[in-house]
Amino acid sequence: MDRIRIVGGQRLNGTIPISGAKNATLPLMIASLLTEGTLILDNVPRLADVIQLQRILGNHGVDVMIAGKRPGDDPNQGRTIHISAKHVVDTTAPYDLVSKMRASFWVVAPLLARMGEAKVSMPGGCAIGTRPVDLLILALENLGAEIEIESGYVIARAPKGLRGGEIVFPKVTVGGTHTAIMAASLANGTTVIENAAREPEIGDVADCLNKMGAKISGAGTSRIVIEGVSKLHGARHSVLPDRIETGTYAMAVAMTGGDVLLQHARPELLQAALDVVGQAGATITSTNEGVRVARNGAGLAPVEVTTAPFPGFPTDLQAQLMALMTRAEGTSRITETIFENRFMHVQELARLGARIQLDGETATIEGVDRLKGAPVMATDLRASVSLVIAALAAEGETMVNRVYHLDRGFERLEEKLVRCGAVIERISA
Ligand code: EPZ
Numbered sequence: 001m002d003r004i005r006i007v008g009g010q011r012l013n014g015t016i017p018i019s020g021a022k023n024a025t026l027p028l029m030i031a032s033l034l035t036e037g038t039l040i041l042d043n044v045p046r047l048a049d050v051i052q053l054q055r056i057l058g059n060h061g062v063d064v065m066i067a068g069k070r071p072g073d074d075p076n077q078g079r080t081i082h083i084s085a086k087h088v089v090d091t092t093a094p095y096d097l098v099s100k101m102r103a104s105f106w107v108v109a110p111l112l113a114r115m116g117e118a119k120v121s122m123p124g125g126c127a128i129g130t131r132p133v134d135l136l137i138l139a140l141e142n143l144g145a146e147i148e149i150e151s152g153y154v155i156a157r158a159p160k161g162l163r164g165g166e167i168v169f170p171k172v173t174v175g176g177t178h179t180a181i182m183a184a185s186l187a188n189g190t191t192v193i194e195n196a197a198r199e200p201e202i203g204d205v206a207d208c209l210n211k212m213g214a215k216i217s218g219a220g221t222s223r224i225v226i227e228g229v230s231k232l233h234g235a236r237h238s239v240l241p242d243r244i245e246t247g248t249y250a251m252a253v254a255m256t257g258g259d260v261l262l263q264h265a266r267p268e269l270l271q272a273a274l275d276v277v278g279q280a281g282a283t284i285t286s287t288n289e290g291v292r293v294a295r296n297g298a299g300l301a302p303v304e305v306t307t308a309p310f311p312g313f314p315t316d317l318q319a320q321l322m323a324l325m326t327r328a329e330g331t332s333r334i335t336e337t338i339f340e341n342r343f344m345h346v347q348e349l350a351r352l353g354a355r356i357q358l359d360g361e362t363a364t365i366e367g368v369d370r371l372k373g374a375p376v377m378a379t380d381l382r383a384s385v386s387l388v389i390a391a392l393a394a395e396g397e398t399m400v401n402r403v404y405h406l407d408r409g410f411e412r413l414e415e416k417l418v419r420c421g422a423v424i425e426r427i428s429a
Contacts, residue, residue, distance in 0.1 A: 002427065002428050002429055004400040004413075004414060004425070005400075006373070006394075006398045007398075010423055013258045014260060014261075015420075016261070018241045019078060019241070019245060020241065022242060026053055026101075027103065027178045027201065029041070030106050030110060031182055033062065034185060035114075037212070040234070042238040043079075043239040043240075044080065045078055046412070049103075050081075054066070055097065060093070065082040075412065076263075078239065092118075098120060102175075103175065106178055108120040108136070108179065109182040110186075113158075113185065116161065117157050117158070119154070122152050133175075136176050138169075144162050145183075163187055163188045164187045164226070166192050172196075172222075174201070177193065178202065181219070184226040186228060188228055191226045192223065192225050196218075200310065203219045205219075209232070213231070214232060243314070244270075246262050246265040246266075246270055249293070251324045254281065254295050256393055258420070262290045262291045272312055281298055300327055302330035305334050305335070306337060307335065319342070323349060323389040325365040326356070328367035332365045333362055333363070333365070335362045352376065371393060371395065372396055373395060382409075383405075384402070388417075399427075403426065
């Protein structure tokens with residue numbers, strides 16, 4: 001298994017190109033199941049999760065053509081993929097595939113809407129909390145689906161097609177909103193979603209579906225209206241930049257000091273997070289090319305932050321902020337309200353010398369003068385990258401084990417950091 005070795009202490013200077021968003025790419029790929037036409041996606045990041053979803057879609061008969069490497073290709077340019085779900089050969093998504101990636105459960109919506117049936121394994125437990133699918137099921141039932149749960153599978157049927165309905169989510173859910181929009185796009189009649197997730201990736205998927213012929217309005221607000229259509233067609237869409245990758249590198253620069261242009265980043269996608277990085281002491285500037293983050297030698301200020309659905313501070317940047325605050329001059333508090341168990345990074349950060357106390361959903365971080373490198377291991381994607389941030393500022397060598405977590409969601413991480421002066425290398429097993 002690959003490992004990443006980091007020797008801390010270097011400032012970051014230069015340019016980091018921001019890739020297409022993982023959490024938009026995955027639902028966009030899944031949306032291809034809604035049409036027999038070809039969906040062309042540009043700016044797709046090179047990530048293990050994209051390859052895994054390609055496998056899952058392949059099981060349903062979907063052809064995913066990813067352009068190979070050609071001489072002269074710019075590795076900073078995202079890839080273009082062509083997806084054709086012309087012939088759906090299987091409406092079952094088995095446990096061994098769904099269990100590897102939670103978002104793959106979302107295939108239930110387009111399969112049901114287009115084919116009238118879907119049998120999808122429950123995604124199972126996950127390192128960051130229980131993550132149930134009850135709200136996704138509620139959404140499909142409100143559109144007329146008959147749902148049974150049998151031997152760990154959700155079996156959804158709508159032999160006469162789905163019909164428009166009202167969906168009021170009792171809690172904001174990104175996956176629930178994605179599945180509701182996809183299912184309602186091919187339902188008969190109008191659907192209204194109340195308390196919809198407002199994450200930018202929802203808007204990106206809705207934009208793409210509208211290019212495919214769907215009639216969705218209000219995406220990006222908490223009330224989305226979808227007028228169902230009988231058929232969708234192929235389209236071409238470019239994936240929006242990854243706001244979590246942007247925030248992660250912004251925190252890395254705040255941690256080490258230096259001056260980095262986060263190329264292609266769009267500040268409005270993560271204003272709450274950039275405000276916090278600014279409060280901590282970095283200077284954030286929006287430019288035509290992206291977002292510039294700089295910090296001189298001055299100390300980091302502590303912050304108090306509570307995660308919340310968009311436009312609040314994202315849970316997907318909570319671990320990275322905690323890493324940053326380990327070096328603040330004073331005591332910070334971070335409260336996690338989205339997932340009940342997303343603190344697996346705490347004990348690993350402690351191995352580097354961080355002082356963090358957990359009390360229910362709140363972590364209190366007492367800043368320390370220095371961190372020291374150590375071998376660490378992480379249990380999920382964002383936790384892993386928080387260890388990289390801490391290691392970049394730690395004295396000596398840190399070895400991050402289980403790098404496959406990073407490969408799921410960060411494209412060419414070590415390459416991007418090396419170009420800005422970090423001492424970081426992948427050690428292949
Ligand atoms: C999406 O997960 C993201 N994944 C997550 O990113 C992100 O952390 C999360 O949204 C919150 O922003 C993708 O986009 C692929 P939710 P999702 O439904 O859709 C509860 C990463 O690191 N809930 O918005 O699964 C749930 O337990 C990943 O890139 C129910 O109770 O999240 C949680 O407490 C990790 N019942 C809350 O809602 C349900 O049926 C929000 O979850 C569904 C969710």
